[in-house]
Amino acid sequence: MHQGYDLIGDIHGCGETLIELLEQMGYSKRGGVYQHPKRKVVFLGDIVDRGPHIRLACHVVRDMVDGGHADIVMGNHEYNVVTYCTEAPPGMRQPFLRPHTKRNSFIVEQTLEQFANYPHEFNEFLDWFVDLPLFLDYEHFRVVHACWDQGMIDEYLMRYGDNKLHRNMLAESVNTRSFIYKFLDRMLRGTSLKLPDGRAMTAKDGMVRQFFRTKFWEDEPERYSDVVFQPDPLPDDIEHALLSREEREQLLFYGPQEKPLFIGHYWMQGLPAPIVPNIACLDYSAVKYGRLAAYRMDTERSLQPGKFTWVRVEKSER
Ligand SMILES: [Mn+2]
Structure with missing residues:
Protein backbone atom coordinates (compact mmCIF):
# COMPACT_ATOMS: atom_id res chain seq x y z
CA MET A 1 0.00 0.00 0.00
CA GLN A 150 -16.56 23.76 1.81
CA GLY A 151 -19.97 25.42 1.48
CA MET A 152 -19.86 25.34 -2.31
CA ILE A 153 -18.43 21.80 -2.33
CA ASP A 154 -21.29 20.58 -0.15
CA GLU A 155 -23.80 22.19 -2.48
CA TYR A 156 -22.09 20.71 -5.56
CA LEU A 157 -22.12 17.23 -4.03
CA MET A 158 -25.79 17.62 -3.13
CA ARG A 159 -26.74 18.76 -6.64
CA TYR A 160 -24.54 16.49 -8.75
CA GLY A 161 -23.56 13.59 -6.50
CA ASP A 162 -19.80 13.47 -7.18
CA ASN A 163 -16.65 15.56 -7.55
CA LYS A 164 -16.68 15.69 -11.36
CA LEU A 165 -17.88 17.89 -14.16
CA HIS A 166 -19.74 15.86 -16.73
CA ARG A 167 -19.70 16.55 -20.46
CA ASN A 168 -23.44 17.28 -20.47
CA MET A 169 -22.80 20.11 -17.94
CA LEU A 170 -20.20 21.88 -20.11
CA ALA A 171 -22.59 24.21 -21.94
CA GLU A 172 -24.20 25.37 -18.68
CA SER A 173 -20.75 25.81 -17.11
CA VAL A 174 -19.94 28.76 -19.42
CA ASN A 175 -23.11 30.63 -18.40
CA THR A 176 -21.76 33.11 -15.87
CA ARG A 177 -25.05 33.13 -13.93
CA SER A 178 -25.12 29.36 -13.35
CA PHE A 179 -24.05 27.65 -10.13
CA ILE A 180 -21.66 25.41 -12.08
CA TYR A 181 -19.87 28.48 -13.45
CA LYS A 182 -19.56 30.04 -10.00
CA PHE A 183 -18.40 26.75 -8.53
CA LEU A 184 -15.70 26.19 -11.18
CA ASP A 185 -14.63 29.82 -10.89
CA ARG A 186 -14.11 29.35 -7.14
CA MET A 187 -12.39 25.92 -7.36
CA LEU A 188 -10.19 26.61 -10.41
CA ARG A 189 -9.54 30.37 -10.19
CA GLY A 190 -10.00 31.22 -6.50
CA THR A 191 -11.45 34.20 -4.69
CA SER A 192 -11.29 37.82 -5.75
CA LEU A 193 -12.68 41.24 -4.89
CA LYS A 194 -13.69 44.09 -7.16
CA LEU A 195 -11.51 47.18 -6.93
CA PRO A 196 -13.42 49.99 -5.19
CA ASP A 197 -15.22 52.81 -7.04
CA GLY A 198 -15.18 51.00 -10.39
CA ARG A 199 -11.40 51.35 -10.62
CA ALA A 200 -9.24 49.19 -12.87
CA MET A 201 -5.55 48.38 -12.88
CA THR A 202 -3.13 47.27 -15.58
CA ALA A 203 -1.29 44.09 -14.64
CA LYS A 204 2.30 43.20 -15.60
CA ASP A 205 0.96 41.03 -18.43
CA GLY A 206 -0.73 44.10 -19.94
CA MET A 207 -4.26 42.98 -19.04
CA VAL A 208 -6.62 45.55 -17.54
CA ARG A 209 -8.49 44.09 -14.57
CA GLN A 210 -11.27 45.31 -12.28
CA PHE A 211 -10.73 42.45 -9.81
CA PHE A 212 -7.81 41.36 -7.69
CA ARG A 213 -7.11 37.91 -6.24
CA THR A 214 -7.61 37.52 -2.52
CA LYS A 215 -6.31 35.29 0.26
CA PHE A 216 -8.82 32.86 1.76
CA TRP A 217 -6.86 32.19 4.96
CA GLU A 218 -6.82 35.64 6.55
CA ASP A 219 -8.79 35.85 9.79
CA GLU A 220 -10.51 39.21 10.33
CA PRO A 221 -8.72 41.27 7.66
CA GLU A 222 -9.17 45.04 7.87
CA ARG A 223 -7.43 46.50 4.83
CA TYR A 224 -7.02 45.63 1.16
CA SER A 225 -3.35 44.97 1.87
CA ASP A 226 -4.37 42.20 4.33
CA VAL A 227 -6.07 40.17 1.60
CA VAL A 228 -4.39 40.91 -1.73
CA PHE A 229 -2.74 37.76 -3.15
CA GLN A 230 -1.26 38.28 -6.61
CA PRO A 231 2.06 39.29 -8.14
CA ASP A 232 0.78 42.75 -9.08
CA PRO A 233 0.55 45.24 -6.21
CA LEU A 234 -2.64 47.27 -5.75
CA PRO A 235 -2.60 51.01 -6.48
CA ASP A 236 -1.03 52.85 -3.52
CA ASP A 237 -4.13 54.64 -2.32
CA ILE A 238 -6.23 51.47 -2.40
CA GLU A 239 -3.71 49.20 -0.72
CA HIS A 240 -4.02 50.83 2.70
CA ALA A 241 -7.74 51.62 2.52
CA LEU A 242 -10.19 49.81 4.78
CA LEU A 243 -12.36 46.99 3.46
CA SER A 244 -16.07 47.65 3.64
CA ARG A 245 -18.29 45.38 5.68
CA GLU A 246 -19.82 43.93 2.48
CA GLU A 247 -16.35 43.16 1.16
CA ARG A 248 -15.33 41.46 4.39
CA GLU A 249 -18.48 39.34 4.22
CA GLN A 250 -17.60 38.21 0.69
CA LEU A 251 -14.22 36.89 1.80
CA LEU A 252 -13.73 33.23 2.59
CA PHE A 253 -11.77 31.87 5.55
CA TYR A 254 -10.05 28.45 5.60
CA GLY A 255 -9.29 28.13 9.29
CA PRO A 256 -6.09 26.88 10.95
CA GLN A 257 -7.87 23.82 12.42
MN1 LIG B 1 -1.35 27.38 -13.63
Whole structure:
Protein backbone atom coordinates (compact mmCIF):
# COMPACT_ATOMS: atom_id res chain seq x y z
CA MET A 1 0.00 0.00 0.00
CA HIS A 2 0.96 3.62 -0.49
CA GLN A 3 2.62 5.12 2.56
CA GLY A 4 2.67 8.73 1.49
CA TYR A 5 1.77 11.21 -1.22
CA ASP A 6 3.94 13.51 -3.30
CA LEU A 7 2.00 16.57 -4.43
CA ILE A 8 3.19 18.25 -7.63
CA GLY A 9 2.28 21.79 -8.76
CA ASP A 10 1.47 23.30 -12.17
CA ILE A 11 3.56 21.67 -14.93
CA HIS A 12 2.42 23.74 -17.94
CA GLY A 13 4.22 21.62 -20.49
CA CYS A 14 7.54 21.30 -18.65
CA GLY A 15 7.54 17.54 -19.35
CA GLU A 16 11.29 17.02 -19.07
CA THR A 17 11.43 18.85 -15.77
CA LEU A 18 8.56 16.68 -14.52
CA ILE A 19 10.57 13.53 -15.28
CA GLU A 20 13.57 15.01 -13.51
CA LEU A 21 11.45 15.80 -10.44
CA LEU A 22 9.91 12.31 -10.38
CA GLU A 23 13.35 10.68 -10.60
CA GLN A 24 14.68 12.99 -7.89
CA MET A 25 11.87 11.74 -5.61
CA GLY A 26 12.72 8.08 -6.27
CA TYR A 27 10.16 7.32 -8.97
CA SER A 28 11.33 5.18 -11.89
CA LYS A 29 9.85 3.99 -15.14
CA ARG A 30 8.61 0.38 -15.08
CA GLY A 31 6.52 -1.04 -17.89
CA GLY A 32 6.48 2.46 -19.38
CA VAL A 33 4.98 4.13 -16.29
CA TYR A 34 6.68 6.21 -13.60
CA GLN A 35 6.09 4.75 -10.15
CA HIS A 36 7.38 4.47 -6.60
CA PRO A 37 7.25 1.30 -4.48
CA LYS A 38 5.68 3.12 -1.54
CA ARG A 39 4.34 6.47 -2.66
CA LYS A 40 1.77 8.02 -4.96
CA VAL A 41 1.69 11.40 -6.72
CA VAL A 42 -1.16 13.90 -6.65
CA PHE A 43 -1.06 16.41 -9.52
CA LEU A 44 -2.62 19.80 -8.78
CA GLY A 45 -3.76 20.49 -12.38
CA ASP A 46 -2.54 22.77 -15.20
CA ILE A 47 -0.54 20.14 -17.08
CA VAL A 48 -1.14 21.88 -20.42
CA ASP A 49 -0.41 25.26 -22.11
CA ARG A 50 2.64 27.49 -22.48
CA GLY A 51 5.54 25.03 -22.15
CA PRO A 52 7.61 23.14 -24.75
CA HIS A 53 6.74 19.50 -23.87
CA ILE A 54 2.98 19.42 -23.32
CA ARG A 55 2.38 16.04 -25.00
CA LEU A 56 5.13 14.44 -22.96
CA ALA A 57 3.70 15.89 -19.74
CA CYS A 58 0.17 14.71 -20.61
CA HIS A 59 1.36 11.17 -21.37
CA VAL A 60 3.49 10.83 -18.24
CA VAL A 61 0.66 12.10 -16.03
CA ARG A 62 -2.18 10.09 -17.60
CA ASP A 63 -0.13 6.88 -17.61
CA MET A 64 0.58 7.32 -13.90
CA VAL A 65 -3.09 8.01 -13.13
CA ASP A 66 -4.29 5.06 -15.24
CA GLY A 67 -1.75 2.79 -13.54
CA GLY A 68 -2.88 3.80 -10.05
CA HIS A 69 0.39 5.63 -9.31
CA ALA A 70 -1.11 9.12 -9.25
CA ASP A 71 -4.28 11.12 -8.68
CA ILE A 72 -5.03 14.48 -10.26
CA VAL A 73 -7.44 17.41 -10.00
CA MET A 74 -8.47 19.61 -12.93
CA GLY A 75 -6.76 22.97 -13.45
CA ASN A 76 -8.31 26.02 -15.07
CA HIS A 77 -6.13 25.38 -18.14
CA GLU A 78 -7.56 21.89 -18.70
CA TYR A 79 -11.06 23.34 -18.35
CA ASN A 80 -10.20 26.17 -20.75
CA VAL A 81 -8.78 23.94 -23.46
CA VAL A 82 -11.82 21.64 -23.28
CA THR A 83 -14.33 24.50 -23.59
CA TYR A 84 -12.18 26.20 -26.27
CA CYS A 85 -12.36 23.01 -28.38
CA THR A 86 -16.02 22.13 -27.71
CA GLU A 87 -18.63 23.34 -30.20
CA ALA A 88 -21.49 25.29 -28.67
CA PRO A 89 -24.98 23.79 -28.91
CA PRO A 90 -27.40 25.33 -31.41
CA GLY A 91 -28.98 28.46 -29.97
CA MET A 92 -25.81 29.82 -28.40
CA ARG A 93 -24.56 32.83 -30.28
CA GLN A 94 -20.97 31.63 -30.46
CA PRO A 95 -19.45 28.69 -32.36
CA PHE A 96 -17.44 27.32 -29.39
CA LEU A 97 -18.15 27.22 -25.65
CA ARG A 98 -15.07 29.35 -25.00
CA PRO A 99 -14.89 32.21 -27.49
CA HIS A 100 -11.86 32.18 -29.80
CA THR A 101 -10.75 35.68 -28.84
CA LYS A 102 -7.17 36.75 -29.38
CA ARG A 103 -6.38 36.30 -25.70
CA ASN A 104 -8.07 32.89 -25.35
CA SER A 105 -6.38 31.64 -28.52
CA PHE A 106 -3.00 32.84 -27.29
CA ILE A 107 -3.39 30.87 -24.05
CA VAL A 108 -4.00 27.51 -25.80
CA GLU A 109 -1.67 28.14 -28.74
CA GLN A 110 1.19 25.83 -27.70
CA THR A 111 -1.16 23.02 -26.72
CA LEU A 112 -2.94 23.09 -30.09
CA GLU A 113 0.33 23.40 -31.97
CA GLN A 114 2.05 20.50 -30.19
CA PHE A 115 -0.95 18.20 -30.69
CA ALA A 116 -1.62 19.38 -34.28
CA ASN A 117 -0.25 16.17 -35.82
CA TYR A 118 -1.98 13.94 -33.26
CA PRO A 119 -5.68 14.83 -33.51
CA HIS A 120 -6.97 11.45 -32.33
CA GLU A 121 -4.69 11.50 -29.32
CA PHE A 122 -5.72 15.09 -28.56
CA ASN A 123 -9.41 14.17 -28.55
CA GLU A 124 -8.69 11.35 -26.14
CA PHE A 125 -6.94 13.79 -23.80
CA LEU A 126 -9.86 16.24 -24.06
CA ASP A 127 -12.24 13.47 -22.99
CA TRP A 128 -9.90 12.59 -20.15
CA PHE A 129 -9.63 16.24 -18.99
CA VAL A 130 -13.44 16.60 -18.75
CA ASP A 131 -13.53 13.61 -16.44
CA LEU A 132 -10.90 14.81 -13.94
CA PRO A 133 -12.00 15.34 -10.32
CA LEU A 134 -12.46 18.98 -9.32
CA PHE A 135 -11.39 18.44 -5.70
CA LEU A 136 -10.09 15.56 -3.56
CA ASP A 137 -10.59 15.10 0.17
CA TYR A 138 -8.14 12.56 1.67
CA GLU A 139 -7.92 11.33 5.23
CA HIS A 140 -5.04 13.68 6.12
CA PHE A 141 -5.20 16.48 3.52
CA ARG A 142 -7.17 18.17 0.74
CA VAL A 143 -6.38 19.08 -2.85
CA VAL A 144 -7.91 21.60 -5.25
CA HIS A 145 -6.39 23.72 -8.02
CA ALA A 146 -7.09 27.18 -6.54
CA CYS A 147 -9.50 27.37 -3.58
CA TRP A 148 -11.30 25.08 -1.14
CA ASP A 149 -14.80 26.35 -0.34
CA GLN A 150 -16.56 23.76 1.81
CA GLY A 151 -19.97 25.42 1.48
CA MET A 152 -19.86 25.34 -2.31
CA ILE A 153 -18.43 21.80 -2.33
CA ASP A 154 -21.29 20.58 -0.15
CA GLU A 155 -23.80 22.19 -2.48
CA TYR A 156 -22.09 20.71 -5.56
CA LEU A 157 -22.12 17.23 -4.03
CA MET A 158 -25.79 17.62 -3.13
CA ARG A 159 -26.74 18.76 -6.64
CA TYR A 160 -24.54 16.49 -8.75
CA GLY A 161 -23.56 13.59 -6.50
CA ASP A 162 -19.80 13.47 -7.18
CA ASN A 163 -16.65 15.56 -7.55
CA LYS A 164 -16.68 15.69 -11.36
CA LEU A 165 -17.88 17.89 -14.16
CA HIS A 166 -19.74 15.86 -16.73
CA ARG A 167 -19.70 16.55 -20.46
CA ASN A 168 -23.44 17.28 -20.47
CA MET A 169 -22.80 20.11 -17.94
CA LEU A 170 -20.20 21.88 -20.11
CA ALA A 171 -22.59 24.21 -21.94
CA GLU A 172 -24.20 25.37 -18.68
CA SER A 173 -20.75 25.81 -17.11
CA VAL A 174 -19.94 28.76 -19.42
CA ASN A 175 -23.11 30.63 -18.40
CA THR A 176 -21.76 33.11 -15.87
CA ARG A 177 -25.05 33.13 -13.93
CA SER A 178 -25.12 29.36 -13.35
CA PHE A 179 -24.05 27.65 -10.13
CA ILE A 180 -21.66 25.41 -12.08
CA TYR A 181 -19.87 28.48 -13.45
CA LYS A 182 -19.56 30.04 -10.00
CA PHE A 183 -18.40 26.75 -8.53
CA LEU A 184 -15.70 26.19 -11.18
CA ASP A 185 -14.63 29.82 -10.89
CA ARG A 186 -14.11 29.35 -7.14
CA MET A 187 -12.39 25.92 -7.36
CA LEU A 188 -10.19 26.61 -10.41
CA ARG A 189 -9.54 30.37 -10.19
CA GLY A 190 -10.00 31.22 -6.50
CA THR A 191 -11.45 34.20 -4.69
CA SER A 192 -11.29 37.82 -5.75
CA LEU A 193 -12.68 41.24 -4.89
CA LYS A 194 -13.69 44.09 -7.16
CA LEU A 195 -11.51 47.18 -6.93
CA PRO A 196 -13.42 49.99 -5.19
CA ASP A 197 -15.22 52.81 -7.04
CA GLY A 198 -15.18 51.00 -10.39
CA ARG A 199 -11.40 51.35 -10.62
CA ALA A 200 -9.24 49.19 -12.87
CA MET A 201 -5.55 48.38 -12.88
CA THR A 202 -3.13 47.27 -15.58
CA ALA A 203 -1.29 44.09 -14.64
CA LYS A 204 2.30 43.20 -15.60
CA ASP A 205 0.96 41.03 -18.43
CA GLY A 206 -0.73 44.10 -19.94
CA MET A 207 -4.26 42.98 -19.04
CA VAL A 208 -6.62 45.55 -17.54
CA ARG A 209 -8.49 44.09 -14.57
CA GLN A 210 -11.27 45.31 -12.28
CA PHE A 211 -10.73 42.45 -9.81
CA PHE A 212 -7.81 41.36 -7.69
CA ARG A 213 -7.11 37.91 -6.24
CA THR A 214 -7.61 37.52 -2.52
CA LYS A 215 -6.31 35.29 0.26
CA PHE A 216 -8.82 32.86 1.76
CA TRP A 217 -6.86 32.19 4.96
CA GLU A 218 -6.82 35.64 6.55
CA ASP A 219 -8.79 35.85 9.79
CA GLU A 220 -10.51 39.21 10.33
CA PRO A 221 -8.72 41.27 7.66
CA GLU A 222 -9.17 45.04 7.87
CA ARG A 223 -7.43 46.50 4.83
CA TYR A 224 -7.02 45.63 1.16
CA SER A 225 -3.35 44.97 1.87
CA ASP A 226 -4.37 42.20 4.33
CA VAL A 227 -6.07 40.17 1.60
CA VAL A 228 -4.39 40.91 -1.73
CA PHE A 229 -2.74 37.76 -3.15
CA GLN A 230 -1.26 38.28 -6.61
CA PRO A 231 2.06 39.29 -8.14
CA ASP A 232 0.78 42.75 -9.08
CA PRO A 233 0.55 45.24 -6.21
CA LEU A 234 -2.64 47.27 -5.75
CA PRO A 235 -2.60 51.01 -6.48
CA ASP A 236 -1.03 52.85 -3.52
CA ASP A 237 -4.13 54.64 -2.32
CA ILE A 238 -6.23 51.47 -2.40
CA GLU A 239 -3.71 49.20 -0.72
CA HIS A 240 -4.02 50.83 2.70
CA ALA A 241 -7.74 51.62 2.52
CA LEU A 242 -10.19 49.81 4.78
CA LEU A 243 -12.36 46.99 3.46
CA SER A 244 -16.07 47.65 3.64
CA ARG A 245 -18.29 45.38 5.68
CA GLU A 246 -19.82 43.93 2.48
CA GLU A 247 -16.35 43.16 1.16
CA ARG A 248 -15.33 41.46 4.39
CA GLU A 249 -18.48 39.34 4.22
CA GLN A 250 -17.60 38.21 0.69
CA LEU A 251 -14.22 36.89 1.80
CA LEU A 252 -13.73 33.23 2.59
CA PHE A 253 -11.77 31.87 5.55
CA TYR A 254 -10.05 28.45 5.60
CA GLY A 255 -9.29 28.13 9.29
CA PRO A 256 -6.09 26.88 10.95
CA GLN A 257 -7.87 23.82 12.42
CA GLU A 258 -8.76 22.50 8.94
CA LYS A 259 -6.82 19.65 7.29
CA PRO A 260 -3.70 20.68 5.34
CA LEU A 261 -4.69 21.98 1.90
CA PHE A 262 -2.61 21.89 -1.30
CA ILE A 263 -3.25 24.30 -4.17
CA GLY A 264 -1.50 25.32 -7.39
CA HIS A 265 -2.47 28.21 -9.68
CA TYR A 266 -0.88 31.32 -8.16
CA TRP A 267 2.51 31.80 -9.93
CA MET A 268 4.53 31.96 -6.71
CA GLN A 269 8.18 32.96 -6.77
CA GLY A 270 11.21 32.23 -4.62
CA LEU A 271 11.73 29.30 -2.28
CA PRO A 272 8.79 26.95 -1.78
CA ALA A 273 7.36 27.15 1.76
CA PRO A 274 3.93 26.89 3.44
CA ILE A 275 1.72 30.00 3.15
CA VAL A 276 0.27 29.25 6.59
CA PRO A 277 0.90 26.05 8.60
CA ASN A 278 -1.99 24.22 6.89
CA ILE A 279 -1.92 25.62 3.32
CA ALA A 280 0.77 25.17 0.66
CA CYS A 281 0.73 26.47 -2.89
CA LEU A 282 2.99 24.38 -5.17
CA ASP A 283 2.84 26.55 -8.28
CA TYR A 284 6.31 28.12 -8.37
CA SER A 285 6.14 29.31 -11.98
CA ALA A 286 8.02 26.40 -13.57
CA VAL A 287 7.26 27.54 -17.10
CA LYS A 288 8.57 31.05 -16.35
CA TYR A 289 11.97 29.58 -15.42
CA GLY A 290 10.97 29.22 -11.79
CA ARG A 291 10.71 25.86 -9.99
CA LEU A 292 8.61 22.77 -10.52
CA ALA A 293 7.74 22.14 -6.86
CA ALA A 294 6.48 19.18 -4.83
CA TYR A 295 5.60 18.48 -1.21
CA ARG A 296 6.26 15.05 0.31
CA MET A 297 3.19 14.53 2.49
CA ASP A 298 2.75 11.95 5.19
CA THR A 299 0.26 12.45 8.03
CA GLU A 300 1.46 15.74 9.56
CA ARG A 301 -1.14 18.33 10.64
CA SER A 302 1.33 21.17 10.22
CA LEU A 303 3.26 21.44 6.94
CA GLN A 304 7.06 21.30 7.25
CA PRO A 305 9.31 23.64 5.26
CA GLY A 306 11.83 20.79 4.90
CA LYS A 307 9.41 18.54 3.01
CA PHE A 308 9.25 20.70 -0.12
CA THR A 309 11.43 19.65 -3.01
CA TRP A 310 11.83 21.09 -6.51
CA VAL A 311 13.68 21.24 -9.79
CA ARG A 312 14.78 24.60 -11.09
CA VAL A 313 13.74 25.09 -14.69
CA GLU A 314 16.68 25.89 -16.93
CA LYS A 315 16.46 27.53 -20.31
CA SER A 316 17.14 24.09 -21.84
CA GLU A 317 13.56 22.93 -21.16
CA ARG A 318 12.72 25.23 -24.04
MN1 LIG B 1 -1.35 27.38 -13.63
